Amino acid sequence: MTSTDQSPQTRADRATAKRMRRFDNPWLNPKLIWGASLLLFIIALGILGRFVWNLDLVFTGSTPLKLPPVGFENLRRQEGVWDYPLGTDGGGRDILALIIMGAPNSLFVGMLASLIGMSVGITLGFTAGFVGGRTDDTIRILSDVMITIPPLLILVVFQAAYGDVSLTMMALLIACFVWQSPTRLIRAQVLSMRTSGYVQMAQLSGASTPHIMFREMLPNLVPYLFGSFIANVTTSIVTAVGLEVLGLGPQRIPTLGRTIYEAINAGALIQNLWWWWGIPTLLLAVMFIGLLLINLGLDEISNPRLRKLS
Amino acid sequence: MTSPVLTMKDVSIDFPTPAGIVNAVKSLSLTINPGVKVGFIGESGSGKTTTALAIMRMLAAPGRVSSGEILLGQDKTNVLTLSEEEMRRARLRRVSYIPQGAMNSLNPVMRVENQMWDAIVAHEGKTDLATLRSRSDAALESVGLPARVGRLHPHELSGGMKQRVCIALGVILTPELIIADEPTSALDVVTQRQVMETLTEVQTRIGCGLILIGHDMGLMAQSVDELAVLKDGVLVEHGTTRQIIENPQHPYTKDLISSVPLVGGETFLSPAVAAPASQKTGPEPLLEFRNVTKRYGNVTALQPMSFTLEGDVPQIISIVGQSGSGKSTMGSLMLGFNEPSDGQVLFEGKDISRLSTSEALGFRKNVQAVFQDPYACFNPFYRVEHALKFPFKRFGLSQSDAHTQTAMEEACQAVGLDPDLILRRYPHQLSGGQRQRLIVARALMLSPKLLIADEPVSMVDASLRASILKNIYDLKDKYGISILYITHDLATAYHVSDYVIVLYHGRVAEAGPPKEVIGNPQHPYTQLLIDSIPWPDMNRAWGTSNRFDAEAHLAKAEVQPTIYRGDVDGFNLSTQFA
Structure with a gap:
């Protein structure tokens, strides 16, 4: 770093210099770091919670009913107790135990569905962009048609007919509706990259098709x-939670969406049992904000205009 | 003596970057008098555009003028102290800017005349429609466009027309100073000449100052009155054009002038040593076109063409033409990236579209290419050595990793690059010239029998072109590689080639040895091309003739059959005139 020998005069200059230095390592992006920390917090809650908390408290009737979190009172003038720090629900379940079990489950469904969707999308996108012709037409039309179908509608019908599903099954079902946009994205990128100089160079170098692709x-x-x-x-995650709040999705496994569903069903809003639905909602909000920040951070990192500065 | 339209005193411009402050322009002082055309010349990064943007107060953040003053016009307004609103009013009315890529500076969803009206209304307030229309029509007519162009959208205009619309926009408020930033760099020579004529004509009529930014010494010599040579942000030389062209003082200026290849001038290549033995094996001709035609839909990109390149002695065949002439189509046909619509392309007697897998690999090894865009040729994900190492291993030339490394280092040295500094870098850390040399080094490492060089120097700084062409020429001279040189630049083709083919609309217009075809053109199209090249010769009337009749020439070129100007051994061309 040579900026030290020309020490900047004003405060604004120093601030600029500091901002510029940050471009040296694009991965040190504040948005990305914050987003990742929020998600790691939820994952840590799920992992560490299993060791320090009694998870048997997720079973119905294992705790007193409708206790508030510590420091609050419920309508029956009961104080929160440290045995159940985040309170309990109307079925006698501990909220803390519920979110320790439920939050990672929601994240798991989202990750798995997205992973499957992406794999399908990458494969189809590359195939469409590379092979072209009929194959391309078929894949393109299929993904365009699928994009117009509202996933929740189909999933509600499907799950209502199917009854109880496992988390994996649910992820698979959701994956059927998230492969279209990566397919389109990758197809477009592959089409433009195919004519780029370095791909032509690789062709000249006798590279095989898999080599060029991968x-x-x-x-x-x-x-x-x-x-x-x-x-x-x-x-x-939005889709999964949406289904769970409607009372669909896994019936026997605690998830954040299902907790909210039960709260609504039991009239938690009217009874002022805000912790029952509020804490899972808050956790979902943290999860979404974390994901959004990661996305914004990655966007900045991969933005070529910012990369050029380094 | 009237007072100057622009005075710059000790102007310095800084850009804070992660690696410290970059002084883009260092204490530059210059005055521009009314009616005078000043050329700013220098290679990319020399600060010429930065200076122009500073005059408009349009420097991209975080750049800023750190010292000095810029005084505009008779009343000596210091543009650096104007408020944002005062500056807005000064832009276009007092200083106008004609950008480099006119194609991208017009709003694609607005009619041309509406964009001109916007400019008038923004500066003069509400004006009635009839006045607006008459003024925009007059402005368009002043740049030689019919008034109906105003009713069109930008996509309906050609590149040259769009550039002229930008000029019309720039002069519609009769500014005191026009800044034209490489206004013709995206245009072919014929259009370039027309646009430059328009620009000087308009400038003379309204009597304003003009700053022309560019890197082409030839164009500068033909169009400006004074030259300011910039190097690394420092004004190294300033004087009248004649003075600078005929008696340059600074070594950098001398370099710039001598780097412009002249038709018929001294060659920039070292005299030919005894040609080495060709790489060729077997009796079949190296490359053969049999009645090759290429059509894209209804458009015929290449009319039926046949030739054989024997390749017994390495030769450079130049294919010359403007954009759309079919020259790049020929290149991609030869590389097998494209299949001909009719006819066959044969390499050593084998049809290249019907090769077995192992033959295809051999063909790839023997036919290599250098492309136009040195920025796109490297995968940004890998270090640059990947582009050299991968094909070397792929074609089985490598005996060991150490062998690959030595081969890479030798190839780099052969093209004048320091392997220790270059090979471990990422593409964005190298300049365009360095990358293009690396691509030449790559071709050298693979030692193909045939090299297709598709506009290898058109995107490289003028001062580096000669040395890169020399590198390419050495491939033939020292390593016995036959080369097909595809270019729009007749002057370089004149020097490097053994045989020249001039293409026009997919047809061969004129073909023969370069001394004949380029030195003494017979075909109207070739004549037009050569007339349009600007070069640093003060006594040549370029861009001052009264609207030279390009259209008439082109009309004649359409019907004129191919002119053959003699043969060279080892290359036979025949076409059917359709």
Whole structure:
């Protein structure tokens, strides 16, 4: 760093210099760091919670009913107790135990669905962009048609007919509706990259098609893939929670959405049991803000205009 | 003596960057008198555009003028102390800016005349429609465009027309100073000449000052009165154009002048040593076109063409033409990136679209290319050595990693690059010239039999062109590689090639040895091209003739059959005139 020998005069200059230095390592992006910390907090809650908290408290009737969090009173003038720091619900379940079990479950469904969707999207997108012709037409039309179908509608019908599902099954079902946008994104990128100089150079170098696809093109797609992956995780979680709040989705496994569903069903709003629905909602909000920040951060990192500054 | 339209005193411009403050322009002083055309010349990064933007107060953040003053006009307004609103009023009315890429500076969803009206209304307030229309029509007519162009949208205009619309926009409020930032760099030579004529004509009529920014010494010599040579942000030389062209003082100016290749001038290549043996094996001709035609839909990009390149002695065949002439189509046909609509492309007697897998690999090894855009040729994900190492291993030339490393280092040195500094870097850390040399080094490492060089120097700074062409020429001279040189630049083709083909609308207009075809053109199209090249010769009337009749020439070129100007051994061309 040579800026030290020309020491900046004003405060604004120093602030600029500091901002510029941050571009040296694009991964030290404040948005990305904050977003990742929020998500790590939720994951840590899920992992550490299993060791320090008694998870048997998620079973119905294992605690007194409708206790408020510590420091609050419920309508029956009961004080919160440290045995159940975040309160209990109307079925005698501990809220803390519920979110320790439920939050990672929601995140897991989102991640898995997005991962499957992305894999399908990458494969189809590359195939469409590379093979072209009929194959391209088929894939393109299929994904365009699928984008217009509202996923919640189909999933509600499907799950209502199917009854209880496992988390994995639910992720699979949601994955059916998140592969379209990565497909389109990658197809477009592949089409423009195919005529780029370095791909032509690789062709001249006698590179095989898999080499061009995976060694020349894919690395340059990584920022897009990350962004698309995070966006898909968000969509998947929204879909999953939406289904759970409607009372669909897994019946026997605690999830954040299902907790909210039960709170609504039991009239928690009228009884002023705000912690029952409020704490899971807050946790979902933290999760979404974390994902959004990660997405914004990655966007800045992969933005070529910012990369050029380094 | 009237007072100057622009006075710059000790202007310095700084850009704070992560690696410290960059002084883009260092204490530059200059005055521009009314009616005088001043050329700012220098290579990219020399601060010429930065200076112009500073005059408009349009420097991109975080750049800023750190010292000095810029005084505009008779009343000596210091533009650096104007408020944002005063500056807005001064832009276009007092200083106008004609940008480099006119194609991107017009609003695609607005009719041309509406954009001109916007400019008038923004500066003069509400004006009635009839006045607006008459003024925009007059402005368009002043740049040689019919008034109906105003009713069109930008996408309906050609590149040259759009550039002229930008000029019309720039002069509609009769400013005191026009800044034209490489106004013709995206245009071909014929259009360039027309646009430059328009610009000087308009400037003379309204009598304003003109700053022309560019890197082409030839164009400068033909169009401006005074020259300011910039190097690394320092004004190294300033004087009248004649003075600078005929008696340059600074070594950098001398370099700039000598780097412009002249038709018929001294060659920039070292005299040919004894040609080495060709790389060729077997009796079949190296490359053969059999009645090759290429059509895209209804458009015929290449009319039926046949030729054989024997390749017994390495030769450089130049294919010259403007954009859309079919020259790049020929290049991609030869590389097998594109299949001909009719006819066959044969390499060593084998049709290249019907090769087995192993033959295809051999073909790839033997036919290599240098492309136009040195920025796109490297995968930004890898260090640059990837582009050299991968094909070397892929074609089985590498015996060991150490062998690859030595081969890479030798190739770099052969093109004048320091391997220790270059090979471990990422593409964005290298300049365009360095990258293009690396691509030449790559071709050298693979030692192909045939090299297709598609506009290898058109995106490289003028001062580096000669040395890169020399590198390419050495491939033929020292390593016996036959080269197909595709270019729009007749002057370089004149020097490097053994045979020249001039293409026009997918047809061969004129073909033969360069001394004949370029030195003494017979075909109207070739004549037009050569007339349009600007070069640093003060006594040549370029851009001052009364609207030279390009259209008439082109109309004649359409019907004129191919003119053959003699043969060279080892290359036979025949076409059917359709």
